[in-house]
Amino acid sequence: MTSKPNAPASETSEHDSDEAREAIRLRARRAIARQPARTVTILSSLLAAQDELGWLPSEAIAEVAGRNSATANTVWGIASFYPNFRFTEPNRHKVELCWGPTCHVLGAQVVLRGLLPHLGLAAEGETDDGAISLKLNTCLGVCAHAPAMSFDDELSGHMDLELAIRLVEHLKAEDEEAKPIRDAADASPGAEAVQDRAESEPADAPSPPDPGADETTADPVEPTDD
Amino acid sequence: MTEVFERLLAAATGRWAELNALPWVRVSTGMMGAAAGARDTLDALRDHIARSGIQATVSEVGTSGLCYAEPLVDIVVPGGPRVLYANVGPETVPEIVERHILNGEPVVPLALASVDADVPGLPRREQLPMMQHQVRIALRNAGEIEPADLYQYIARGGFAGLDKALGEMDPQKVIQEIKDSGLRGRGGAAFPTGLKWSFLSGNPSPVKYILCNCEEGDPGAFNDKTILDADPFTLIEGCIIAGFAAGASNGIVFIRHGNDSPIDRTRAALSACYANGILGRRVMGTDFAFDIEVSLVGESYVAGEETALMEAVEGKRAMPRFRPPFPAAYGVWGKPSNINNIKTISYVPEIIRRGAGWFAGIGTEKSNGTAIACLSGDIRYPGLVEVPFGLTMRQIVEELGGGDPAGKAVKFLQTGGPLGGLLPASELDMILDFDAMAAAGAMFGSGGLIVCNETRSVVDLVRNLIAFDQMESCGKCFPCRLGTSHMLEVLDRICAGAAHEGDLALMARIGENMRAGSLCGHGQLGYNPVDSALRSFGDEFTAQIAGSGVLLIEPFIGPRVTLRGAQADGETPTASVKNDFVLQLTPVSVGAGKARPADG
Numbered sequence: 155m156t157s158k159p160n161a162p163a164s165e166t167s168e169h170d171s172d173e174a175r176e177a178i179r180l181r182a183r184r185a186i187a188r189q190p191a192r193t194v195t196i197l198s199s200l201l202a203a204q205d206e207l208g209w210l211p212s213e214a215i216a217e218v219a220g221r222n223s224a225t226a227n228t229v230w231g232i233a234s235f236y237p238n239f240r241f242t243e244p245n246r247h248k249v250e251l252c253w254g255p256t257c258h259v260l261g262a263q264v265v266l267r268g269l270l271p272h273l274g275l276a277a278e279g280e281t282d283d284g285a286i287s288l289k290l291n292t293c294l295g296v297c298a299h300a301p302a303m304s305f306d307d308e309l310s311g312h313m314d315l316e317l318a319i320r321l322v323e324h325l326k327a328e329d330e331e332a333k334p335i336r337d338a339a340d341a342s343p344g345a346e347a348v349q350d351r352a353e354s355e356p357a358d359a360p361s362p363p364d365p366g367a368d369e370t371t372a373d374p375v376e377p378t379d380d
Numbered sequence: 381m382t383e384v385f386e387r388l389l390a391a392a393t394g395r396w397a398e399l400n401a402l403p404w405v406r407v408s409t410g411m412m413g414a415a416a417g418a419r420d421t422l423d424a425l426r427d428h429i430a431r432s433g434i435q436a437t438v439s440e441v442g443t444s445g446l447c448y449a450e451p452l453v454d455i456v457v458p459g460g461p462r463v464l465y466a467n468v469g470p471e472t473v474p475e476i477v478e479r480h481i482l483n484g485e486p487v488v489p490l491a492l493a494s495v496d497a498d499v500p501g502l503p504r505r506e507q508l509p510m511m512q513h514q515v516r517i518a519l520r521n522a523g524e525i526e527p528a529d530l531y532q533y534i535a536r537g538g539f540a541g542l543d544k545a546l547g548e549m550d551p552q553k554v555i556q557e558i559k560d561s562g563l564r565g566r567g568g569a570a571f572p573t574g575l576k577w578s579f580l581s582g583n584p585s586p587v588k589y590i591l592c593n594c595e596e597g598d599p600g601a602f603n604d605k606t607i608l609d610a611d612p613f614t615l616i617e618g619c620i621i622a623g624f625a626a627g628a629s630n631g632i633v634f635i636r637h638g639n640d641s642p643i644d645r646t647r648a649a650l651s652a653c654y655a656n657g658i659l660g661r662r663v664m665g666t667d668f669a670f671d672i673e674v675s676l677v678g679e680s681y682v683a684g685e686e687t688a689l690m691e692a693v694e695g696k697r698a699m700p701r702f703r704p705p706f707p708a709a710y711g712v713w714g715k716p717s718n719i720n721n722i723k724t725i726s727y728v729p730e731i732i733r734r735g736a737g738w739f740a741g742i743g744t745e746k747s748n749g750t751a752i753a754c755l756s757g758d759i760r761y762p763g764l765v766e767v768p769f770g771l772t773m774r775q776i777v778e779e780l781g782g783g784d785p786a787g788k789a790v791k792f793l794q795t796g797g798p799l800g801g802l803l804p805a806s807e808l809d810m811i812l813d814f815d816a817m818a819a820a821g822a823m824f825g826s827g828g829l830i831v832c833n834e835t836r837s838v839v840d841l842v843r844n845l846i847a848f849d850q851m852e853s854c855g856k857c858f859p860c861r862l863g864t865s866h867m868l869e870v871l872d873r874i875c876a877g878a879a880h881e882g883d884l885a886l887m888a889r890i891g892e893n894m895r896a897g898s899l900c901g902h903g904q905l906g907y908n909p910v911d912s913a914l915r916s917f918g919d920e921f922t923a924q925i926a927g928s929g930v931l932l933i934e935p936f937i938g939p940r941v942t943l944r945g946a947q948a949d950g951e952t953p954t955a956s957v958k959n960d961f962v963l964q965l966t967p968v969s970v971g972a973g974k975a976r977p978a979d980g
Contacts, residue, residue: 190647191673193632195695201637201676222695235697235854236678237939238637253938254599255794256756256830258844266937278939290939292679292848293599295639296415297756297828298447298763307640311415 175213181206182214186221196222196232200239208248209240244287245280247325250304251318254293257301261314265301266290268315273322285326384657384665385543388534396535403436403481405429406454408523410609410641412443412602416450417469424470425453428477436481442610442645444523446510447763449492454523457484461497464505465490510761510780515742515750518726519766522610528648530656533613539658541732542617545624546666549732554625555581558728560736562748567593567684567721568796568825568901570747570814579708580626580718588628589717591693592619592725594635594642595677595684598797599848600828603752603764604722608635608642611726612649616672618728620663623670626718631672634689636679647674681798681852685900686719688854699856700900721826723752743769747814751827757794758833760785767812774808777831784833792916794830794841796823798848799905801912802838821912837931838917839924843871845909847938853902860903863894867910875933879925884914 185206186199199221203214210233219229233239251269253262269288273281278290294302299311305321381389405425409418422440429436446452449466453476456462463486465476472490479487486499493505505511516522525532533539545554559574580588592615596604607615619631635643650672653659661669675693682688683698690712692698711717727749731739740748747769753776756762760782767776777783777790784790793803800823803810810820817824832841850864867890870883880886891907898904914921923929 191675193673193675193693195693197678197692197695198676199695201678232695232697236680237851238679252599253844254848255798255841255844256600259757259830259832259836259841263934263937267934270937277937290937292681292851292939293597294415295596295602295605296411297600297602297754297830298412299415299450300756300762302415307638308419309411309415309639310417 178207178211179213179217182211182217183221186217194221196224196229197236200229200233200236204239208244209242211241211243242280245284246329247285247306248287248289248304249306249322249325250289250291250294251313252291252294252300252302254291254297254300256297257294260300262301265303265313265315265318269318269322272319285329286322382543382547382664382666385539385547388530388539388656388658392531392534395531399437399532400456401458403434403455403457405436405438405481406441406523407438408443408450408452408454409440410442410527410645411605411639412447412609413450413452414641416447416467418451420470421451421453421468421473424473425477428473429481432477432482434477434481439526439529441523441525442527443606443764444610445519445606445764445766446492446508446523446761448510448761452492452523454495455480455486456495457481460484461486461499462495463499463502464492464495466492509782510763510765512779513767513771513775514765514780515768516766517730517739517742517750518607518614518723518752519610519764520730521614522606522764525611527610527612527645528652530613530649530652530658533611537733538613538729539617539664541729542620542624542658543664545621545732546664546668551581551625551627554621554732557732557736558625561731561739562736562746563724563727563731563739564747564814565721566723566752566826568823570818573720573724576708576718576720577622577626579706580628580716583708583716585716586629587715588626588630589712589715590619590622590626590628590631591686591689591712591717591719592631592633592722593684593686593689593719594633594722595681595689596636596722596826597679597681597684597852598826598828600754600756600794600830601797601826602754603827605635605639605642606764607722607726608633608646612642612646613653614726614729615646615722616649616653616659618725619672620659620670621728621732622718622720622725624663624668628718629670631670632675632693632712633672634675634677634683634693636683637676638679643674643676650674680854681848682854682900682902685902688900689719690717697854699854702899723827744811744813744816747812751812751824754828755781755831756829757831758784758788758790758836759831769812769814771812772809773803773812773829776812776829777808781831784831786833788833788835791832791834791836792838794832794845795828796825796908797828798845798852799823799901799908800825800828801908802842802916803912804916806916823908835931837929837933838913838920839871839875839929840931840933840936842909842913843868843875843936846871846906847936849902849906849909851939853906857898857900857903859893859897860906863890863903864906866890867907871910872936874921874924875936877924877927877929883925884921 182203185202189198189202191198199218204210215226215229219226251266273286278288280287296302296309296311301313302311303313407418407422426438451468453465453468476487479485488501491502493508494502495505521536555574555577563573564570594604623631663670677683677692680698683692685700687701688698693712707717743749750766750768752766754764765780790805795803803822846868850868853860853864855861867887870887873879887910894903894906
């Protein structure tokens with residue numbers, strides 16, 4: 155019921171395949187190279203890598219270290235300081251709940267106490283179905299609309315438990331609707347191929363991925379938009 | 381007037397006229413609007429206007445501060461009155477588009493107020509409860525213009541201050557003007573800004589930095605990001621003027637990562653400045669060279685502390701440095717630096733344009749100008765207000781904020797952020813003034829005012845604040861790192877009804893150690909919330925300890941990452957992930973691509 159410090163075995167093995175690792179490395183490298191700020195630091199590179207990948211696998215750390223002429227230890231040291239960095243793969247959707255004092259006063263804990271059992275969680279973390287990563291945020295910055303949550307980075311204010319559950323279910327429903335489209339899209343190489351491999355499995359076979367699925371999903375080809 | 385500005389002003393005037401020749405619809409999007417659902421409203425508006433075949437301009441603006449009225453839609457049709465519509469959802473969009481934009485008749489039942497014109501049945505904007513007493517300087521353009529549209533900013537008086545500084549004044553005169561205006565830092569310490577700039581000005585280094593601090597991790601405060609979200613040019617202009625006055629070479633706008641809209645809008649505004657000769661090697665065609673860039677930081681409250689901020693700009697852990705050396709001598713990358721709050725810098729363009737005397741005439745004797753307060757919590761009109769110093773807290777909460785929405789009694793205000801304190805209702809007549817508030821032991825800090833009514837538990841809120849302080853302690857100084865954890869533990873057992881005898885004295889001892897043994901304000905002020913709560917609401921603590929607390933306190937669910945650098949379940953990332961990684965480590969050439977500023 156609690157969140158998993160490590161990704162499930164099946165995902166780990168996929169992540170460990172050489173092709174998948176190389177694809178992740180490439181995406182991290184491009185994200186680090188494309189930073190808009192002229193001053194590039196370890197922290198700015200980490201933020202760019204996580205924005206691209208949604209988390210910081212060891213490949214991303216290596217890329218950041220290489221770009222900034224730093225050791226992996228130095229990069230880990232900095233990454234582990236900031237709670238927005240994560241070192242395990244997130245689920246498909248990011249849900250954040252603010253526990254700042256305004257949200258607290260206006261009922262964030264009530265939402266949280268109801269939402270946790272709904273998601274099958276005991277604290278912030280990942281749901282078992284691979285859909286939702288729940289995170290508590292110290293302040294989402296929209297106190298005038300407290301209690302606030304964000305769903306895949308879209309802010310939503312005046313939250314109550316019923317609305318929170320409805321929006322969570324909406325995110326899950328998006329996956330269902332998106333499935334056929336994404337399956338078709340996966341026939342041609344796309345940037346989402348690696349990230350969304352969990353969804354690219356046939357809709358009627360949600361059980362452990364078979365080795366055959368890996369070949370389409372771990373396609374390292376990147377979009378050439380630059 | 382510089383040639384560059386003359387050309388820009390002419391273009392801006394033309395564009396402003398063009399803009400006003402068509403129906404103009406402004407929707408408050410950005411963070412605040414988005415949280416209230418403004419994206420849906422915007423989509424509906426665009427869709428409906430396109431389908432009706434009307435020629436109209438639809439602009440995304442930042443929040444005007446009237447957050448309770450969001451999604452706020454602002455419509456003006458040429459020749460007609462400008463009308464604000466409150467809480468516009470997609471369902472009311474068709475009626476507003478058809479009746480107001482198409483037929484030119486304001487939909488009074490759905491409207492909030494009119495602007496600069498009388499509409500029967502509607503109040504004027506300045507007559508709204510939340511707008512009374514307001515004097516808008518830093519927020520003058522909030523909700524009025526498209527945040528990243530240079531011409532709109534210039535058409536409303538923008539960059540005239542910079543033009544005046546460059547064309548008619550020299551750096552010393554600019555510093556003197558800021559000193560004369562009495563502008564003081566809005567980040568909490570209230571240090572005189574002109575004096576601060578003069579420290580930097582005296583340093584002969586060719587590379588000097590002006591840092592604009594928009595870390596804004598304070599729960600309850602949202603004014604810095606709102607300024608960037610609504611009007612980033614005012615910050616940029618102020619930063620260039622500060623750079624000119626202090627002889628600096630670079631500006632850095634330091635923003636917390638996440639909530640992309642203020643970041644995107646600031647970056648877009650910076651690009652527009654570079655494209656029009658306002659930034660770069662020849663600012664407005666003069667010999668003054670100045671660059672500004674955005675620097676992002678991960679989630680860290682302590683990164684808002686000035687020396688920790690410099691560490692974060694350099695890409696390291698946001699931990700405070702020892703002082704001295706002070707930033708004016710040894711700052712970012714060892715270069716002289718000057719750190720200012722976003723709000724402070726945002727006042728500068730208007731002070732230069734309208735003169736020090738004008739600014740000094742607003743507010744109280746030693747607190748000049750305005751304060752930007754963020755109202756949230758148990759309040760009818762949550763949002764942002766910019767009011768002159770000298771108003772009372774009661775005026776802000778009851779007149780502008782409208783008091784508790786259900787008419788319950790206000791019990792206390794939480795002010796000054798999580799390191800601030802509680803201001804009981806009995807002290808609401810306190811005057812908004814840096815010195816008067818400091819003398820009374822209260823903090824205005826960065827401007828967050830969280831209003832709590834009679835049903836709220838002080839003990840519960842204090843635990844929430846200490847949980848924040850504990851999570852955000854950077855861990856460098858052990859009295860703070862261990863003290864905040866210990867205090868949270870004590871508060872947890874008080875809330876759970878399992879307090880030990882002497883717990884209150886224990887917290888006081890911890891607080892004393894934190895005050896004495898911490899490098900920065902986080903530890904030094906960490907006991908503040910408990911201290912101020914005990915002073916005004918000591919009974920509530922003793923009742924809770926005695927098991928006779930009247931207000932129910934539910935168990936608190938907090939974040940799992942309890943210590944910086946340690947992952948959940950006590951497993952550090954280095955231990956869990958590094959092992960398989962070290963084997964693949966290839967040596968990197970030291971020296972190439974070393975982290976340093978582009979111009980440093």
